[in-house]
Amino acid sequence: MPAPSTQASLHLHPNLGQTQHPLKGRALVAANGPIRAGELVMADVPYAVLPTVTADDTICSNPGCSRRIPGYASSMTCEHNCSPAVRWCSPTCKHQDRRRHGFECGWLKHNSPELRQVSDHDYHMLWIVVRMLAARSLELEQEMGENELPNDVFASGWPGVQLLRSNRQAWPTAQVQHWRELARNYLQGDDCGLPVTLDLESLVELICAEETNVFELCPGPTEMNRGEPYGLAVFLRVTIANHSCVPNVSHQADGQGRMIVTALRDLAKGEECCTSYFDLAESVDVQARREKTEGLFTFTCTCSRCLAETATVA
Numbered sequence: 001m002p003a004p005s006t007q008a009s010l011h012l013h014p015n016l017g018q019t020q021h022p023l024k025g026r027a028l029v030a031a032n033g034p035i036r037a038g039e040l041v042m043a044d045v046p047y048a049v050l051p052t053v054t055a056d057d058t059i060c061s062n063p064g065c066s067r068r069i070p071g072y073a074s075s076m077t078c079e080h081n082c083s084p085a086v087r088w089c090s091p092t093c094k095h096q097d098r099r100r101h102g103f104e105c106g107w108l109k110h111n112s113p114e115l116r117q118v119s120d121h122d123y124h125m126l127w128i129v130v131r132m133l134a135a136r137s138l139e140l141e142q143e144m145g146e147n148e149l150p151n152d153v154f155a156s157g158w159p160g161v162q163l164l165r166s167n168r169q170a171w172p173t174a175q176v177q178h179w180r181e182l183a184r185n186y187l188q189g190d191d192c193g194l195p196v197t198l199d200l201e202s203l204v205e206l207i208c209a210e211e212t213n214v215f216e217l218c219p220g221p222t223e224m225n226r227g228e229p230y231g232l233a234v235f236l237r238v239t240i241a242n243h244s245c246v247p248n249v250s251h252q253a254d255g256q257g258r259m260i261v262t263a264l265r266d267l268a269k270g271e272e273c274c275t276s277y278f279d280l281a282e283s284v285d286v287q288a289r290r291e292k293t294e295g296l297f298t299f300t301c302t303c304s305r306c307l308a309e310t311a312t313v314a
Contacts, residue, residue: 043073066257107193160236244274
């Protein structure tokens, strides 16, 4: 049986493409022609998604659905009681997800109670990494190309994960060492609860990539008044969009696990598509915004707004 698929949900604007920037790495661009204000640039599907267990809502665990479930209403749980956050919106979704969930079930039952006591952030980080490993495991069981997405000009599946920028050298040494210890203690060994894993340094690289690229799923648009997050997800296409404090595209979760990217103004052919990585309403001045980009994303923002405000202050 093929892995649950979100293939039908993917949408890419026909003029959308990518290029390589000498400093920023990959970048989204209006490669084949203009993109008009208000047009749908992309509806990206997650490679891995999970609910934040502190939120009032949850997310259907079937990656072929990933529907937001308000207030845990009418949802089904795992009969092994691995985690109260694992829910499905219907018996069909639960049945379709049995192989993927089988990968994580033992790990959750074995590690969730301890990790929740240590740190919610570490718990969510490791859990989404486990879901990425589960997706990889299902891909390896399938014929090559079976799960490729139609009309996708970007790398999908595990090859797309391997292209994610990890910024490993930019993360503080103590932080990377902490992640290494977490990987050794919870993602390796015969008793970790995982049927298949990676070598230690590959796991550290994967954690760095996840932390660099993970998105919060929020009810509002990320650049302004986004609201409280109810989930986390790793996307392979929208993550190529670089940050700007004067974004020309917005991104917002659609309640089905997808990230919807919309043009905020007309984009000329060849123009880069930039979004905001955080709520600009909460970080008004250049110092606050740069603290965000440096602390959370390991870079100093040099967008036109930041450069102009820096020159004014100087």
